[in-house]
Each structure stands twice: as C-alpha cells, then as structure tokens.
Amino acid sequence: xxxxxxxxxxxxxxxxxxxxxxxxxxxxxxxxxxxxxxxxxxxxxxxxxxxxxxxxxxxxxxxxxxxxxxxxxxxxxxxxxxxxxxxxxxxxxxxxxxxxxxxxxxxxxxxxxxxxxxxxxxxxxxxxxxxxxxxxxxxxxxxxxxxxxxxxxxxxxxxxxxxxxxxxxxxxxxxxxxxxxxxxxxxxxxxxxxxxxxxxxxxxxxxxxxxxxxxxxxxxxxxxxxxxxxxxxxxxxxxxxxxxxxxxxxxxxxxxxxxxxxxxxxxxxxxxxxxxxxxxxxxxxxxxxxxxxxxxxxxxxxxx
Numbered sequence: 001x002x003x004x005x006x007x008x009x010x011x012x013x014x015x016x017x018x019x020x021x022x023x024x025x026x027x028x029x030x031x032x033x034x035x036x037x038x039x040x041x042x043x044x045x046x047x048x049x050x051x052x053x054x055x056x057x058x059x060x061x062x063x064x065x066x067x068x069x070x071x072x073x074x075x076x077x078x079x080x081x082x083x084x085x086x087x088x089x090x091x092x093x094x095x096x097x098x099x100x101x102x103x104x105x106x107x108x109x110x111x112x113x114x115x116x117x118x119x120x121x122x123x124x125x126x127x128x129x130x131x132x133x134x135x136x137x138x139x140x141x142x143x144x145x146x147x148x149x150x151x152x153x154x155x156x157x158x159x160x161x162x163x164x165x166x167x168x169x170x171x172x173x174x175x176x177x178x179x180x181x182x183x184x185x186x187x188x189x190x191x192x193x194x195x196x197x198x199x200x201x202x203x204x205x206x207x208x209x210x211x212x213x214x215x216x217x218x219x220x221x222x223x224x225x226x227x228x229x230x231x232x233x234x235x236x237x238x239x240x241x242x243x244x245x246x247x248x249x250x251x252x253x254x255x256x257x258x259x260x261x262x263x264x265x266x267x268x269x270x271x272x273x274x275x276x277x278x279x280x281x282x283x284x285x286x287x288x289x290x291x292x293x294x295x296x297x298x299x300x301x302x303x304x
Contacts, residue, residue: 005242008235009251015232017258020106021266022225024097029218032211033095034204036222041090041197043226047233048190055186071182078179079188083195085171090196091203092165100158102263103271106256107146107282108162112169113289114139119170135288142281145274189233253286 023036096105114136120126128136147154172192179188204210212219240248260279263269271279 003243005239005247006251008239008242009248010254012232012235012239013252013255014258015228015235017255018262019225019228020094020097020102020259021262022221022228023094024102024267026218026221026225027098029215029221030211031218031222032209033098034091034200034207034209035211036225037087037090037094038197038200038204038210039222039226040094040229041086041193041200043230044233045190045193045197047230048186048193051237052184052186052190055184075179075182078175078182079191079195082172082175082179082188082192084199085168085175086192086196087168087199087203089165089168089172091200092161092163092168094165096158096162096165098158099155099161101269102267103260103269103279104146104154105158105162106259106263107143107279108159109166109169110256110282110286111139111143112166112173113286115167115170116173117289119174123174132289135285138288139282139285142278142285145278145281146271148274250287253283256283256286 019040023033026036027033093105093109096109117128117132117136121128176188176192179192183191212222236248239251243251256279260269260271
C-alpha cells in the first residue's frame with residue numbers, strides 16, 4: 001500500500017500543475033495575468049496567516065523572549081528580498097503562458113534549480129558535484145530539443161517572462177534558505193506571500209492592468225486557481241510531515257508531467273517526437289539534481 005504522505009504530495013503536485021493551464025483559459029476570458037497572480041498570492045497569504053497564527057497559539061509560552069534587533073532587521077531584509085523574488089517569479093511564470101505554450105513555459109521555468117547552482121557558485125563559491133553539473137548540461141540539452149522545432153515562431157516576450165520567473169524562483173530559494181534559519185516556515189511563507197501580494201498590487205495600480213473577467217467562466221477560473229493553490233499548500237504541509245522534506249522535493253518533480261498533461265487535455269497542445277524526448281531529458285535532469293536545493297525546495301513550492 002502506498003504511504004499516505006506520498007499520496008498527499010502527488011495531490012499537491014497535481015493541484016499546482018493544473019494552475020498554468022487554468023490561468024491561460026482565464027486570460028482568454030478577459031482576466032489579466034497580474035490580476036490572477038494578485039488573487040493567487042492573496043489567497044496564499046490569507047491561508048498561511050491563519051496557519052501561522054494557529055501555530056503560534058499552540059506554542060505560546062508564559063515567558064516571552066524578545067528577538068534580537070539584528071535578527072529582526074536581517075529577517076525584514078530577507079523577507080523583503082524574497083517577496084520581490086516571489087512577485088517576479090509569479091508574474092513571469094503565469095504571465096508567460098499568455099504568449100507561449102504552457103508545456104514550454106513549464107519546462108523553462110523548472111530550470112530554476114540549475115540557476116540556484118550557478119548563483120550559489122557566483123556568490124558563495126559553492127562548487128556543485130559532478131552529478132549536478134552533468135544534470136545541468138543534460139537539462140539544457142533537453143531544452144534545445146524542445147525549443148528547436150518552434151524557435152522561429154515563439155514570442156520572445158513569453159521566453160523573457162518565464163526566464164525572469166525562473167530567476168525569481170532562484171532568488172526565492174536562496175533567500176528563503178537563509179530566512180527559515182531565523183523564523184518558522186509558516187511565518188516565512190505568510191510574510192513572503194504578503195509582501196509579494198503588496199508588490200503585485202502596487203504594480204497593478206501604477207500600470208492600470210487590473211482587469212476582472214466579465215464572464216462566469218473567467219470568474220470560475222480565478223476561483224479555481226486560488227482554491228487549487230490553497231489545497232496544494234495544505235497537501236504539501238501534510239505530505240512533508242509524513243515523508244520529510246527530501247522525499248517531498250523529489251516527488252514534486254512530477255509537477256511538470258501534470259502541467260504538460262493538463263495542457264494537452266485542456267488546451268489541445270501537442271509536442272513533436274523530438275520535443276517529447278526533450279521533456280524526458282529535462283525531467284530526468286531535474287530528478288538527478290533534486291537535492292540541489294533541499295534546504296528550501298518545499299518552501300519554494302509554497303509560492304509557485
């Protein structure tokens with residue numbers, strides 16, 4: 001019998017994997033990408049706010065220990081930087097599917113563990129293992145197979161957005177790995193989602209891109225995205241408690257399969273044979289490098 005924790009994580013990957021295709025359908029009904037991102041981050045912030053408050057209430061002690069001022073400022077800076085990274089990640093990833101196929105956007109976005117390797121080397125001089133270097137090269141070989149047949153007809157805006165989103169995810173991973181050493185994971189996800197929602201809200205205000213779909217299907221799409229995001233987070237925490245962070249990180253690499261399958265079923269997207277081979281190569285590389293960001297890979301999924 002399959003352990004319940006694995007089923008929870010699979011349900012989480014399925015919930016998150018459906019969001020990109022639903023986002024594209026929602027755009028077709030009149031909603032703007034920043035609007036969808038704003039409501040998704042807001043729903044995540046509200047959920048994690050409730051969980052964080054409940055956790056603190058359970059752990060409440062009579063003697064209150066004042067946090068160190070230096071730690072407070074460090075946390076504030078890290079949360080701010082990570083919140084910016086989350087907003088860039090969300091706007092880039094979900095915004096890209098307006099211009100390029102969902103299946104391509106998913107695979108380009110999920111290269112973020114490899115950007116983490118590169119950034120960690122540039123900042124901290126952390127030399128990755130040979131296995132991770134091999135997976136890095138393998139992933140980009142797979143991407144070349146995927147991009148090759150459609151490169152000339154791809155919209156550069158979608159490519160730029162999703163790569164920006166992937167770099168944003170890398171920043172969130174690196175900043176988050178530092179932050180969760182100082183505060184709890186639930187507090188961090190709540191604060192970072194809140195900062196991200198505020199930044200996206202400001203972006204909506206100044207760019208006048210706030211648009212709500214006027215159709216029933218559009219509203220249903222926005223609601224479904226928020227519900228799936230919340231359900232995915234709940235399953236994620238339940239699964240992590242049962243099978244641990246490392247196994248959860250590996251299982252969550254199933255999300256690209258779910259996203260591509262949903263794009264085929266809901267949007268009618270199709271891949272050529274060489275692109276299908278590329279998909280298998282990229283996802284194999286992700287499994288090879290699945291511990292590249294184990295210190296914070298689960299927290300990353302909380303904000304995807």
